[in-house]
Amino acid sequence: MDWRRFTEAVRTGTPDPWWYTVLHGGGGKSPPPAPDYTGAANAQSAASKELATQNTFANRPTVNTPWGSQTWGTGQTVDPATGQNVTTWEQNINLSPSQQAALDSQNAIQQGRSGAAQQLLGQATSATATPFDWSSMPSAPTGAAQGGDIRGAQMDAYQQMSQMLQPGRQQQQAGLDTKLANMGLPMGSEAGARANMQLSDQWGAQDRQMIGQAMQQGMAQQAQQYGQSAASINQQQQLRNAGIAEEAQRRGMPLNELNALLTGQQVGMPQMPSFAPAGQAQAPDLLGAAQAQGQYGLGATGLNQNIANQWGSAIGSAAQLGGAAAAMF
Numbered sequence: 001m002d003w004r005r006f007t008e009a010v011r012t013g014t015p016d017p018w019w020y021t022v023l024h025g026g027g028g029k030s031p032p033p034a035p036d037y038t039g040a041a042n043a044q045s046a047a048s049k050e051l052a053t054q055n056t057f058a059n060r061p062t063v064n065t066p067w068g069s070q071t072w073g074t075g076q077t078v079d080p081a082t083g084q085n086v087t088t089w090e091q092n093i094n095l096s097p098s099q100q101a102a103l104d105s106q107n108a109i110q111q112g113r114s115g116a117a118q119q120l121l122g123q124a125t126s127a128t129a130t131p132f133d134w135s136s137m138p139s140a141p142t143g144a145a146q147g148g149d150i151r152g153a154q155m156d157a158y159q160q161m162s163q164m165l166q167p168g169r170q171q172q173q174a175g176l177d178t179k180l181a182n183m184g185l186p187m188g189s190e191a192g193a194r195a196n197m198q199l200s201d202q203w204g205a206q207d208r209q210m211i212g213q214a215m216q217q218g219m220a221q222q223a224q225q226y227g228q229s230a231a232s233i234n235q236q237q238q239l240r241n242a243g244i245a246e247e248a249q250r251r252g253m254p255l256n257e258l259n260a261l262l263t264g265q266q267v268g269m270p271q272m273p274s275f276a277p278a279g280q281a282q283a284p285d286l287l288g289a290a291q292a293q294g295q296y297g298l299g300a301t302g303l304n305q306n307i308a309n310q311w312g313s314a315i316g317s318a319a320q321l322g323g324a325a326a327a328m329f
Contacts, residue, residue, distance in 0.1 A: 044285065053087075060089065068095040117261040123254035132247065138240040145230035154218030161210045169203060 063070040073090040095103060176199055180192045 056089075066096065067099050068093060070094075113261040117258050120254050120258045120261070124258050127251045127254050132251070137243045137247070138236065140240055141233040141236050143233075145226055145233055148222050148225040150218050150222045152218075153221045154214050157217040157221070158210055158214035161214060162207075165206065165210075172199060 060072040062072070071092045071094070073092060075088040075090065076085055077088050078084070079086045176195055180187075180189075180195060183191075185192050
């Protein structure tokens, strides 16, 4: 600041062009030119594209293994959406000679299986063309196993045993009558009645024994009949199941053979080892920097204006004081 000119202006009270300019904030009202925001945005976009291109190149390494190699090729084409030239990429997998020979063999085997499966397709279609013929299958069992009438079996057993004992009892009765007659005992005598009573008691004991045997025999006969009935039903069901299984196998065998050929060993792509891909760096925030620069310029202009206004007020006050002092002297 020119303090001499400031002091002279205060003493004389005369205006000074230089201080007039300072007093009114001369040179501090015009803000700095605005930053090139569009240029900053375009520069930031170009930096992002360049980083993306570098990252893409970094993640396209050539990989070599004992089984083969993986390489990348580049080309150029026009993006139909933007009309700009863009880079195209091509990935190539090359197998080692032994792996390539194995792949060719697998392809040949698979082709042969496909041909054989195609021949079986007609058989499979013909086998399943007609519905399953259930009427030709052995009939299914219609009821549960039965053991017969146990009471009837017991009665039959008792009657059979009784009939077997009847001739012997007739002989015993005739022998007793002959014995009593030879002893001179008339029919209806007390001694004859006692002898017949003893014979009847003997026959009653035999009858009670036969009843027990008949009950056991009837139960055994019922169990035997039940077992025979169950065996017959089981055999009938087995025959039916066997017939159904055979018919199902006949219908499904061509289809199973077809599936076995189609689901055989498949040709697999060799797996290349993985690697740590390169990360993409962030583009510089050029647009943000331009905005910050503009804000700084506006702030600096306002600060200068504020300082100029304060100095102008100070000079004006000093000029008034100088004029009053000159009038007094």
